[in-house]
Amino acid sequence: AQTNAALWARREAAVARGVASAAPIFADRAENAELWDIEGNRYIDFAGGIAVLNTGHRHPKVVEAAKAQEDRFTHTSFQVVPYEPYIALSEKLNELAPGDFAKKSLLVTTGAEAVENAVKIARAATGRPGVIAFSAGYHGRTLLTLGLTGKVNPYKKDVGPFPTDIFRVPFPSVRDDITVQDSIRALEMLFLTDAQPDRVAAIILEPVLGEGGYHPVPTELWQALRAICDKHGILLISDEIQAGFGRTGTWFAVEHSGVAPDLITVAKSMAGGYPIAGVVGRAEVMDALAPGGLGGTYGGNPVACAAALAAIEAIESEGLLARSTALGETLRARFADIGARVAPYRMWDIRGLGAMLAVEFVTDFDTATPDAAFTKSVISHALARGLILLGCGMHGNAVRIMVPLTASDAIIEEGMAIFEAAVADAIA
Numbered sequence: 001a002q003t004n005a006a007l008w009a010r011r012e013a014a015v016a017r018g019v020a021s022a023a024p025i026f027a028d029r030a031e032n033a034e035l036w037d038i039e040g041n042r043y044i045d046f047a048g049g050i051a052v053l054n055t056g057h058r059h060p061k062v063v064e065a066a067k068a069q070e071d072r073f074t075h076t077s078f079q080v081v082p083y084e085p086y087i088a089l090s091e092k093l094n095e096l097a098p099g100d101f102a103k104k105s106l107l108v109t110t111g112a113e114a115v116e117n118a119v120k121i122a123r124a125a126t127g128r129p130g131v132i133a134f135s136a137g138y139h140g141r142t143l144l145t146l147g148l149t150g151k152v153n154p155y156k157k158d159v160g161p162f163p164t165d166i167f168r169v170p171f172p173s174v175r176d177d178i179t180v181q182d183s184i185r186a187l188e189m190l191f192l193t194d195a196q197p198d199r200v201a202a203i204i205l206e207p208v209l210g211e212g213g214y215h216p217v218p219t220e221l222w223q224a225l226r227a228i229c230d231k232h233g234i235l236l237i238s239d240e241i242q243a244g245f246g247r248t249g250t251w252f253a254v255e256h257s258g259v260a261p262d263l264i265t266v267a268k269s270m271a272g273g274y275p276i277a278g279v280v281g282r283a284e285v286m287d288a289l290a291p292g293g294l295g296g297t298y299g300g301n302p303v304a305c306a307a308a309l310a311a312i313e314a315i316e317s318e319g320l321l322a323r324s325t326a327l328g329e330t331l332r333a334r335f336a337d338i339g340a341r342v343a344p345y346r347m348w349d350i351r352g353l354g355a356m357l358a359v360e361f362v363t364d365f366d367t368a369t370p371d372a373a374f375t376k377s378v379i380s381h382a383l384a385r386g387l388i389l390l391g392c393g394m395h396g397n398a399v400r401i402m403v404p405l406t407a408s409d410a411i412i413e414e415g416m417a418i419f420e421a422a423v424a425d426a427i428a
């Protein structure tokens, strides 16, 4: 029989070192919020394939829809022979996205591709080159999206130069003593020093920083950005790739602020485990490029479109938006309880929106010094006890929760009990 150790050795010999794997185990099968490795060990999955599985592993409706599509055709390229599922998914995205205006959509395959295309569309629609992004933001690993990503290690290290006409503003941060007012002032300063406002096409940000540590954008910042964009004719882009499709208790996390962005990028939990992504936004903006200017061989794959339509239907029919909100409250209370009893002065911050939650580990409360080593230890003890966790944050000292919203209360509590034990292990 295969072992995790033997496969790890083959992996090291055959796979480029730059592709990291958080868990040194190999998947055999998975169901909803549980996964079994090739040695038969069972895990509870709080990582959800990096926020892809809000509807769980192999949601029965998603699997059924994908299989039905596979039995008809799997690929024609929408640019050669189009098909209905691409249109149906675009219609659904247009309907779900916030904003009281006509919308259109583009489907691609990965999140980075969605962001690349949102920027292309914004440039074509405005005739302007500039893009403004935020510190600690994550938008992908292609060269344009790396330019937008606001974190050097490990993403941007050694692979520059990055595209020009990208500017950065500090994201509000309690740790770094940056207020919303500071961020807005920095943006206004940027307009004076580097970025001519009428040469800026778009401002892009995540509604909740994902890789950057699950910090929600304060409502006042969304409102200020909307006003600044309107004043200068700049398009506002919400990158909902990690926060969208119910993770925060609404279809899109920006909805919590009441602000309607001009463009939204989507991927991950949109299709419950199939590779598909997209851009949805103002119809006239989305129509800026001439036919042939957008697309790609695989964009909007029919099997992935069918899976996405089924995943969206499952979120609707199973009440997963409300489930996310309720789950967020349960998890918050449980984290606070663990923090108080098991790890006094170690769990510094519990934050997020809905079930998009993270906790930060520090050496002590007084200095709130990030403790990445302790965080790593919690994650590895959790894995040894049967819980898959993923870290995040600029200082690598946060653990984020991306558990399927379809997980039962019993599984969630089983996972939280393991988390609690793992924290105790890391202290011992």
Ligand code: PMP
Pocket (backbone or CB within 6 Å): 050, 110, 111, 112, 113, 115, 138, 139, 140, 141, 206, 210, 211, 239, 240, 241, 242, 243, 267
């Ligand atoms: N934007 C955000 C907010 C993301 O979280 C990610 C992926 N973690 C991306 C973009 C890039 O998506 P992909 O990995 O599918 O290219």
